[in-house]
Every structure is written in C-alpha cells, then in structure tokens.
Amino acid sequence: xxxxxxxxxxxxxxxxxxxxxxxxxxxxxxxxxxxxxxxxxxxxxxxxxxxxxxxxxxxxxxxxxxxxxxxxxxxxxxxxxxxxxxxxxxxxxxxxxxxxxxxxxxxxxxxxxxxxxxxxxxxxxxxxxxxxxxxxxxxxxxxxxxxxxxxxxxxxxxxxxxxxxxxxxxxxxxxxxxxxxxxxxxxxxxxxxxxxxxxxxxxxxxxxxxxxxxxxxxxxxxxxxxxxxxxxxxxxxxxxxxxxxxxxxxxxxxxxxxxxxxxxxxxxxxxxxxxxxxxxxxxxxxxxxxxxxxxxxxxxxxxxxxxxxxxxxxxxxxxxxxxxxxxxxxxxxxxxxx
Numbered sequence: 001x002x003x004x005x006x007x008x009x010x011x012x013x014x015x016x017x018x019x020x021x022x023x024x025x026x027x028x029x030x031x032x033x034x035x036x037x038x039x040x041x042x043x044x045x046x047x048x049x050x051x052x053x054x055x056x057x058x059x060x061x062x063x064x065x066x067x068x069x070x071x072x073x074x075x076x077x078x079x080x081x082x083x084x085x086x087x088x089x090x091x092x093x094x095x096x097x098x099x100x101x102x103x104x105x106x107x108x109x110x111x112x113x114x115x116x117x118x119x120x121x122x123x124x125x126x127x128x129x130x131x132x133x134x135x136x137x138x139x140x141x142x143x144x145x146x147x148x149x150x151x152x153x154x155x156x157x158x159x160x161x162x163x164x165x166x167x168x169x170x171x172x173x174x175x176x177x178x179x180x181x182x183x184x185x186x187x188x189x190x191x192x193x194x195x196x197x198x199x200x201x202x203x204x205x206x207x208x209x210x211x212x213x214x215x216x217x218x219x220x221x222x223x224x225x226x227x228x229x230x231x232x233x234x235x236x237x238x239x240x241x242x243x244x245x246x247x248x249x250x251x252x253x254x255x256x257x258x259x260x261x262x263x264x265x266x267x268x269x270x271x272x273x274x275x276x277x278x279x280x281x282x283x284x285x286x287x288x289x290x291x292x293x294x295x296x297x298x299x300x301x302x303x304x305x306x307x308x309x310x311x312x313x314x315x316x317x318x319x320x321x322x323x324x325x326x327x328x329x330x331x332x333x334x335x336x337x338x
Contacts, residue, residue: 022129023131023177023182023187023200023202024087024088024089024090024127024128024131024133024202025088025202025203025204026087026088026133026175026184026202026203026204026207027085027087027088027153027154027204027206027207028085028087028204028206028207029070029084029085029086029087029133029135029171029173030070030082030083030084030085030160030171031082031083031084031085032070032072032082033210034070034207034210034211035210035212037072037073037077038070038071038072038073038082039070039071039218039220039258040060040068040069040070040071040211040212041060041069041070041071041170041218041258041259042060042061042062042065042067042068042069043055043058043060043061043065043068043183043185044061044065044066044067044068044174044181044183044184044185044190045061045062045063045064045065045066045190045191046061046183046186046188046190046191046192046193046194046196047063047191047193047194048191048192048193050063051063052064052065053194054194055183055185055186055194055198056194056214056215057194057195057215058214058215059215059259059261059288060215060259066174066181066190067134067136067172067173067174067175068172068173068174068184069170069171069172070160070170070171070172070173071168071169071170071220071258072160072168072169072170073220073221073238073256074169074221074234074235074236074237074238075103075104075162075168075169075235075236075237076236076237076238076239077160077169078101078139078159078160078161078162078169081139081142081159081160082159082160083156083157083158083159083160084123084135084138084142084156084157084158084159084160084171085153085154085155085156085157086125086151086152086153086154086155086157087125087133087153087173088125088127088133088153089127089150089151089152089153090125090126090127090128090131090133090150090151091125091126091148091149091150091151092123092124092125092126092145092146092147092148092149092150092151093124093125093126093132093147094123094124094147095121095122095123095124095143095145095146095147096117096119096120096121096122096143097121097138097140097141097142097143097158098121098140098141099112099117099120099121099140099163099164100140100163101139101140101161101162101163102162102163102164102166103162104162104167104168104235109165109166109167112164112165113165117164118136118164118165119134119136119137119164119172120136120137120138120161120162120163120164120165120166121136121137121138121139121140121142121143121158121161121163121164122134122135122136122137122138122143122164123135123138123143123145123157123158125151129177130177130178130179131175131176131177132175132176132177133173133174133175133176134173134174134175134176135157135158135171135172135173136164136166136171136172136173136174137160137161137162137163137164137166137169137170137171137172138157138158138159138160138161138163138171139158139159139160139161139162139163140161140163142158142159142161143157143158144156144157144158145157145158168235168291175202182202184201184202184203185198185201185202185203186198186199186200186201187199187200187201187202212327213325215317215319215325216317216325216327217257217258217259217260217261217264217315217317217325217327218257218258218259218327219255219256219257219313219315219327219328219329220238220256220257220258221234221238221255221256221329222240222253222254222255222311222312222313222329222330222331223238223239223240223241223253223254223311223331224240224241224244224251224252224253224254224309224311224331224333225240225241225252225254225295225297226244226245226248226249226250226251226252227249227250227252228250228252228295228297229252229254229293229295231293234254234256234293238256240331240333241333242332242333242334243333243334243335243336244333244334244335244336245335245336245337245338246300246304246305246306246335246336246337246338247300247304247338248300248304248335249299249300250297250298250299250300251270251278251279251297251298251300251304251309251333251335252295252296252297253268253270253279253295253296253297253311253313253331254293254294254295255268255293255294255295255313255329256291256292256293257291257292257293257294257315258290258291258292259290260285260288260289260292260315261285261288261317262285262286262287262288263284263285263317263318264284264285264315264316264317265282265283265284265285265315265316265317266282266283266284266285266294266313266314266315267280267281267282267312267313267314267315267316268280268281268282268283268294268296268311268312268313269311269312269313269314270297270298270309270310270311271309271310271311271312272305272307272309273307273308273309274307278298278303278309279296279297279298281296283296304335305335306335306336306337307334307335308332308333308334308335309332309333309334309335310330310331310332311330311331311332311333312328312329312330313328313329313330314326314327314328315327315328
C-alpha cells in the first residue's frame with residue numbers, strides 16, 4: 001500500500017511583508033536521465049476529493065500524494081550511488097540521516113509510518129519568500145549538507161535510497177509556499193483540480209523538454225533470462241546477461257513497468273540474427289496496476305542457434321481522445337555455441 005509523505009521537522013517559513021514571493025526555477029534533482037534510467041512514477045495529486053489525478057488529468061498519482069516521485073530501475077541502483085541534487089539555491093532548514101534503508105520490508109515500513117517518519121532520511125531547503133523544497137527517502141548515511149548551510153543549484157545533497165515509508169528506491173521531492181503544498185508542474189496549490197488554469201511551471205525548460213507524453217505508460221526495463229524470472233528478484237536487480245548458451249533450457253523475454261491501465265496491450269517479440277520472429281505474444285492489461293512484471297518465451301527443443309537475438313517489448317495505450325500512446329524498449333543477447 002502506498003502512503004502519504006510526512007514532512008521533516010522544519011520551521012515554518014513565511015515571506016516578509018511586501019516580498020515578491022517569486023517561485024524558484026527548479027532543476028532536475030537526481031543525477032539520472034529521465035525516461036532512460038529514472039522515471040516520474042507519481043505526480044502530486046491535483047484532485048480536491050477522494051479521487052486522484054495528476055496535473056494533466058492522468059492517473060499517475062494516488063489520493064493525497066503531495067510530491068513528485070522519481071524512481072530508479074531497481075534496488076541495485078542505490079548502491080552505486082545515485083546523487084540527489086539541490087533543485088535550487090537556498091539555506092538548509094533541516095536534515096535527517098540516521099534511518100535505515102528498509103528495502104521494502106513491510107514491518108519496518110509500518111513502524112516508521114506509525115512513528116510519523118514516513119519521509120525517512122531527507123533535506124529541507126528554504127529558497128526565500130516562503131518557498132521550500134523537501135527531499136525524502138534518501139540513502140542512510142548519505143546526507144552531505146548541514147542545517148544553516150547555503151547550497152547552490154545542483155549541489156550534492158546526498159543519494160537516492162529507500163528509507164522511511166518507501167516501497168521502492170526513489171526520491172520524493174515536494175514544494176511548499178507559505179507552508180502550502182504546491183504542484184511544481186502548475187504552480188498551483190494541491191487540490192486545485194487538473195483543469196485549473198496553471199500559474200506557470202516551476203521546473204526549468206530543460207526538465208520540461210524531457211517529460212514523457214501525457215498519461216503515457218512507463219516501461220522501465222527489458223531483458224533476457226534462460227528461465228522464468230521472479231518479480232522480487234527483478235525488484236532487486238534488472239541487469240540482463242549479454243550472452244547465453246545455445247543449450248539453455250529456454251529463451252525468456254521479460255519487462256517491468258509502472259502505471260499500467262486496464263486495456264493496455266503489452267507486445268513481446270523475439271527475433272533471431274536474421275530478423276526472423278521466433279516468438280511473439282501480446283498481453284492485455286485486465287486492471288489498473290501500479291507496477292507489473294511480465295514475461296514470455298520459448299522452451300529450447302534444439303531450435304536455439306548461435307547468433308545475436310533481439311527482444312522488443314511495446315506497450316500501447318488508447319488515450320481518451322482516440323490517439324495511440326506507445327512506449328518501447330529493446331534488449332539484445334548473444335547466443336553462444338554450447
């Protein structure tokens with residue numbers, strides 16, 4: 001179950017009388033490539049009621065979510081580590097750095113939720129005029145700044161982790177103005193509704209240029225195995241072998257994805273070194289699903305010959321306006337002589 005994010009213990013910050021209250025311009029807060037090795041898997045909830053919608057009236061959020069979740073492909077990624085960067089210059093208001101990375105342990109997540117420490121390790125930054133950003137779920141022992149320190153845009157704050165009430169490795173970044181939660185994609189208070197006239201994005205133009213199409217499915221990883229993979233294993237590590245033997249028991253193509261909808265079609269295709277299709281299968285999504293792993297393949301009865309094989313996974317969604325939204329990724333594997 002997903003949970004709302006609690007703030008770090010930060011002092012209230014208000015604009016001085018007569019201040020312009022100009023919002024900061026936010027740069028990308030994780031050292032990763034959006035859409036390639038990290039993804040926005042939840043936006044702030046723009047809906048004022050018990051339903052949920054993101055700022056583009058899509059479903060990439062959940063009820064009461066107050067920030068932007070930037071996810072890594074697997075837990076192995078947090079051990080590299082992946083830097084968390086200051087989205088804008090300011091003064092550090094508060095930090096926490098002593099909570100463990102729970103790595104999806106349900107009992108530990110319940111315990112921190114009961115203690116009101118859902119944010120886990122994190123940093124709060126005052127940008128002036130009542131504007132504050134907060135960074136949550138950072139890796140234990142990784143925070144590199146101290147209370148009262150001035151930081152510049154892009155400065156290292158720490159590393160992405162899975163502390164607090166996090167069920168997967170990600171950074172949760174939230175924005176507040178005068179202690180009111182703000183959607184950085186619109187500049188509006190949360191609950192204003194997805195059809196409200198936006199004040200203007202807080203994100204820099206370079207961030208907006210890399211945003212995926214509205215309401216697109218998120219295909220995070222694709223790879224090969226010689227046996228059926230376990231979802232729990234792929235949550236830990238989505239790396240894929242670059243070669244398999246021609247006497248492998250099977251050739252399996254797998255994929256992991258976020259934000260799937262009922263009716264989405266997930267198409268799998270395996271082609272040999274000559275481009276000939278050796279296996280294909282299409283799955284239709286039966287229900288909305290936050291996160292999914294799917295695989296298919298073919299048992300090896302002697303047909304698997306040496307050469308380079310290509311696996312292609314394509315997710316297709318029919319948008320409300322009738323347009324087709326697709327996401328596609330490929331993986332390659334060299335089949336070697338036994």
